[in-house]
Amino acid sequence: MAAISGSNAGPATLLKGGSESGSTSEGDNPPSDVTVDNVSGGGSTEREDTVERGPLVSIGTSADKKSRNKKKKNLYSKKNSKTKNSLIKIKALNKTTQNLKTFSISKDAVLFLKSVLVTRVMPSFYILLFLISLPLNALALVTFTCKIKEKKPAVIYMSNLACVDLLFTLLLPLKIHYHLNGSDWVFGEVACRVLSAAFYCYMYCSILLMMCMSVDRLLAVVFPIVSLTWRTTRNSVYVCALAWMLALIGTVPLLLITQTLNIKDLGITCHDALRHNDPADQTYMILFSVLSCLYFFLPLVITLVCYSSIIYALSVKSGRLATSSSSSSSNQRRRAVIMTIATMLEFVVCFAATNAILLYHCVVLVTGGTRGEGNASYMAYMLAVCAGSSSVFLDPLLYYYGSSQCRQQIRSVLRRKKTKRDTKLSNTTEVGIQTESC
Structure with a gap:
């Protein structure tokens, strides 16, 4: 039963493995299973090159490429935000102790x-x-x-x-x-x-x-x-x-x-x-x-x-x-x-x-x-x-x-x-006797 009462004794201390430095959290980086395409410099991405070489897909203009790159960027930003939120929800309860005084x-x-x-x-x-x-x-x-x-x-x-x-x-x-x-x-x-x-x-x-x-x-x-x-x-x-x-x-x-x-x-x-x-x-x-x-x-x-x-x-x-x-x-x-x-x-x-x-x-x-x-x-x-x-x-x-x-x-x-053990022992004994007789 939560029973031994305590009075506030000062600021919260960090737990084992904690750090006061403002390091980047896991949610700031994209997850490892998500590949982020290179959308800078106006160059085409590797995925775009593959699509352009496909026989059934027409090659678009540069404006279309920029539009597609912008959509991909928005898509990945949404994925990253969802990943951040899920990680925060999962780890929120386990990190509450670090925030306690x-x-x-x-x-x-x-x-x-x-x-x-x-x-x-x-x-x-x-x-x-x-x-x-x-x-x-x-x-x-x-x-x-x-x-x-x-x-x-x-x-x-x-x-x-x-x-x-x-x-x-x-x-x-x-x-x-x-x-x-x-x-x-x-x-x-x-x-x-x-x-x-x-x-x-x-x-x-x-x-x-x-x-x-x-x-x-x-x-x-x-x-x-x-x-x-x-x-x-x-x-x-x-x-x-x-x-x-x-x-x-x-x-x-x-x-x-x-x-x-x-x-x-x-x-x-x-x-x-x-x-x-x-x-x-x-x-x-x-x-x-x-x-x-x-x-x-x-x-x-x-x-x-x-x-x-x-x-x-x-x-x-x-x-x-x-x-x-x-x-x-x-x-x-x-x-x-x-x-x-x-x-x-x-x-x-x-x-x-x-x-x-x-x-x-x-x-x-x-x-x-x-x-x-x-x-x-x-x-x-x-x-x-x-x-x-x-x-x-x-x-x-x-x-x-x-x-x-x-x-x-x-x-x-x-x-x-x-019974199973006795049966196995009897079978083993019979085999031994038959071997000796032979």
Whole structure:
């Protein structure tokens, strides 16, 4: 969260590779793939000579040649102006950091952002997450989309959740580089906005999908027959599309507000500093407070109610079957209760601390709290974000591989690989025996 506020400390400094000299920009010269004809000196161009030698084209007068040269000059000037405008539009956002003034933050904040905890421990944890979650989520996504042919609502929800976790995992190298580089962002304003928006999109979309899965499980357990008309594949696809849309809408403010600031004694920060007196940033804080309430605390209440009802219903059913001989059904319900409790704990542990600290931090900034309070709350928030990111590998373990369908598909894939390996070994052995007999 853009949280460590800074005061103006002087004129803007140039970034690496920058220059104060008034060198000619790329847009002043024609692009390399455009050939500019020589129109000076009244001489004919090479292209004109070729045209004049053509058998089907009549040779014009000198006035016609001048007219054609003038048209070509205007044409190339228009192309050059269009090229200039396109280059300016493409590079405008990435060059905004060079035009920013240098800001100063407290020494404690600088020391924290350059500390071993932020520059070594946190990126090491993110590297571990990347190495574990990438194959787990990739395998889960392939299993749900390609291997499981019967697309039940639970499969639709879990495949979307695997897609969210995989997309966030693929962006972790940018965050890892940022922390290893001493909290100095080198990829430009656009990449910073995309990374910041991607994190909140991952968090909000995961929360909404988990809430939908809890409601779907509640309907399947408590109302198994009545809910058959509601729990359809088409309805689950619509619900997932709505969750994606709401998560993307929630990240729009991050794409519209500048996320990089040039901080004295630190470098270019990405989403780690915020100007207190900027009205746009104040509106941003208020909006994030509302989003935190709508996208976390409301789904949290719904999820807790659903899972509590599921645990109660499964416990009652297990108690009724305790005197019967159906021990297998009782064991299945007991495992379902354990999985439900573990899933609920994962939801609370990974996202509750992050959103609670984020809400408190936004309130402190909006109400004009002291700099020490803002810095302390943001430091706690960064640690909570790091710990909460562990959901990218907890989701596969609890949701995907806790599913009987997913386990069966993975076992079948492993069995096929083992069968192919055994077949190759047997064929090799047979060939060796035949060779020896010969």
